[in-house]
Amino acid sequence: MNSYVSPKPRRNQRGSVEDRWRKRTKDADGNTVEVPSAVAGKVTRWRARYVDNGGREIQRSFERKVDAQKWLDAQLASLLRGDHVSPQDAKLTVGQWCDKWLAGYGTRRESTVRMAEVHLKIIRAEFDAVPLSAIKPSDVRAWCAKLKAEGRADSYVYALHARLSQLFSDAVHDELVARNPCSRRTSPGMGKQRPYVATTAQVWALYDAVPDGVKPAILLGAHAGLRLAEAAALRVTDVDFETGVVAPSVQWGDKPLKSELSRRPIPIPLDMARLLAAAVPLGDGSHLVSDQWGNPGGPWTIQRAVRAAIPVVGLPEGFRFHDLRHYFASLLIASGLDVKVVQARLRHASAKTTLDTYGHLWPDRDDTSRAAVEAVYQEREAACPSTSAKSSSTSSTPFPMATSGPTARTFSFPLRSDRSFPSTATTSESSLGL
Structure with a gap:
């Protein structure tokens, strides 16, 4: 006996707007006519409904047909874009999602889970009863500013922001929200860790x-x-x-x-x-x-x-x-x-x-980069000694600081032939009005 079971047929995802106050029926002559329905005047008149990617039918009632059609068009467009969130999921709060997320996060190391629990406690204090879909980037920035005002270290505020971003990334993956409100624009500075380094003694x-x-x-x-x-x-x-x-x-x-x-x-x-x-x-x-x-x-x-x-x-x-x-x-x-x-x-x-x-x-050695560029000048002098001799005949070359006007002045930079550090700038007395 063949035990093959055909897959369940997929429901049509086309949406529709229907008038619940009117229904179509046949009259005595067999013609189709519209007549008041049994619920006319008792319920909201216009109902929009569609089927999501999971095969669930979603519906919503409106007083006006234009509002029902506008809502339906937006839902179908989100299905096509791939960022659809069902109205039921949109009501999920941050606290409810934290409970569900933490249950799946429990496979990590015990210390890792403990740290996540500490972070979630702080996140709940701010967003516990807020729906996931209601949190905007401006809310995240304000929260980070509040944490810093409370005296928390920059690195810790950065870690809390990263945890909130992780929560929302997984919510996007579960199609609970359309996008993650956390980004580089909302992220606070990570802060530079300057660990204490003891001496050998x-x-x-x-x-x-x-x-x-x-x-x-x-x-x-x-x-x-x-x-x-x-x-x-x-x-x-x-x-x-x-x-x-x-x-x-x-x-x-x-x-x-x-x-x-x-x-x-x-x-x-x-x-x-x-x-x-x-x-x-x-x-x-x-x-x-x-x-x-x-x-x-x-x-x-x-x-x-x-x-x-x-x-x-x-x-x-x-x-x-x-x-x-x-x-x-x-x-x-x-x-x-x-x-x-x-x-x-x-x-x-x-x-x-x-x-x-x-x-x-790690040491930052200025002499290393200076020597690298210095080698270019040494190669030029070795390849063109006549040019180098001509250059050395002039002790210094003036560089303009201002091209015109009463404040025009110059300074001289010593060349290799008479270089001594630190260099001193010479100023034209006439241009300074002295």
């Missing part, structure tokens, strides 16, 4: 000030760039003490690492490997970091030890363990390593992240 002083069981964490943060949860969870088996390689595998609590790139092995000097190996007997032999009782030391153990050592070492009050990672980045940059190598050691997803965070640490 401060890092070693911090290493000496913390308990012996926490000392490996200081080394792993400052000389391998490990994050707090990675350093706390680093197991003895994750370190090759003979070759000097650290390979993080999990975060604290056996949570997965931030990304697959976080699994990249990190080379360390053998002197550091020996210091890490010397700390293994302080614990239970499973983890490098340990507390005062010899148990694996979690993030709180490390943070408490660092906070206690801050006043002793002379570090700023807001110093965090993560600032040791910034020290590691500055150490690599000061050693002359390029951005791709620094990106690999920090295990960033892209070089853009590395440059956005640490770009200001």
